Amino acid sequence: GDSVTQTEGPVTVSESESLIINCTYSATSIAYPNLFWYVRYPGEGLQLLLKVITAGQKGSSRGFEATYNKETTSFHLQKASVQESDSAVYYCALGDRGSNAKLTFGKGTKLSVKS
Amino acid sequence: ETAVFQTPNYHVTQVGNEVSFNCKQTLGHDTMYWYKQDSKKLLKIMFSYNNKQLIVNETVPRRFSPQSSDKAHLNLRIKSVEPEDSAVYLCASSYWGGAYEQYFGPGTRLTVL
Numbered sequence A: 001g002d003s004v005t006q007t008e009g010p011v012t013v014s015e016s017e018s019l020i021i022n023c024t025y026s027a028t029s030i031a032y033p034n035l036f037w038y039v040r041y042p043g044e045g046l047q048l049l050l051k052v053i054t055a056g057q058k059g060s061s062r063g064f065e066a067t068y069n070k071e072t073t074s075f076h077l078q079k080a081s082v083q084e085s086d087s088a089v090y091y092c093a094l095g096d097r098g099s100n101a102k103l104t105f106g107k108g109t110k111l112s113v114k115s
Numbered sequence B: 001e002t003a004v005f006q007t008p009n010y011h012v013t014q015v016g017n018e019v020s021f022n023c024k025q026t027l028g029h030d031t032m033y034w035y036k037q038d039s040k041k042l043l044k045i046m047f048s049y050n051n052k053q054l055i056v057n058e059t060v061p062r063r064f065s066p067q068s069s070d071k072a073h074l075n076l077r078i079k080s081v082e083p084e085d086s087a088v089y090l091c092a093s094s095y096w097g098g099a100y101e102q103y104f105g106p107g108t109r110l111t112v113l
Helices: none
Strands: A003-006 A011-014 A019-021 A023-026 A033-040 A047-052 A058-061 A064-067 A077-079 A088-096 A103-105 A109-114 B004-007 B010-013 B019-025 B031-037 B043-050 B053-057 B064-070 B073-078 B087-094 B108-112
Touching: A003 A088, A003 A103, A011 A019, A019 A109, A023 A033, A023 A088, A033 A064, A047 A058, A047 A064, A103 B043, B004 B087, B010 B019, B019 B031, B019 B087, B019 B108, B031 B073, B043 B064, B043 B073, B073 B087
Parallel strands: A011 A109, B010 B108
Antiparallel strands: A003 A023, A019 A077, A033 A047, A033 A088, A058 A064, A064 A077, A088 A103, A088 A109, B004 B019, B019 B073, B031 B043, B031 B087, B043 B053, B064 B073, B087 B108
16 A cells, blocks of 8 residues: 655754655555645644645745655655754655545654754 | 634543544535544544545444535544544545645544543
8 A cells, every 4th residue: 555654753953953854655556646744833733834746846845845756755854954943743645646535644753953 | 714623622432432523624625534643643544525425435444434514514423432543533624636735623632431
């Protein structure tokens, strides 16, 4: 079946340091995968951070970037300089461009940024 | 306010009882979902509906039954709860089509004693 594997947390980094959260996917039943990063900030609901629906493209939001790499089946999340307000749980997710019937999520990575 | 609303926020019940969770979206979407987040924080799809039609029904025990009265509402009933049903249940909605993001409600935390 389809699956998503991401960096196991918790991850702790210092403010202004760089960050990478790894995400790889296996899309056995999906011909044209869509890739998403969702985020849950403390006390808030799950919300979209960024998405990319075309292989080779890069998505960006709030200083975060992720490139859809079809060859390595990866969608790593990166930020050059994190802030304390980035502390949250990040989820990589795999969708189906053909149907959008469901999202397959990774287990989530809890990020703590210390000042 | 346009969003996905869920009630109740929390529910504690005994093994064998029946529970119902409500979900309503005011975003004008035509597709709604139920996800389960277990104690290990793994988020898994249970059901999805498009225009009141069941589209996805993952391997979910038969005691779970979704109910859709219209495009804006998708409720979830659990007939006879078991301890492994303790989890957070998230409702989401979106437009039909793989490029659209899903919007999530705040979740309902169920504890089965």
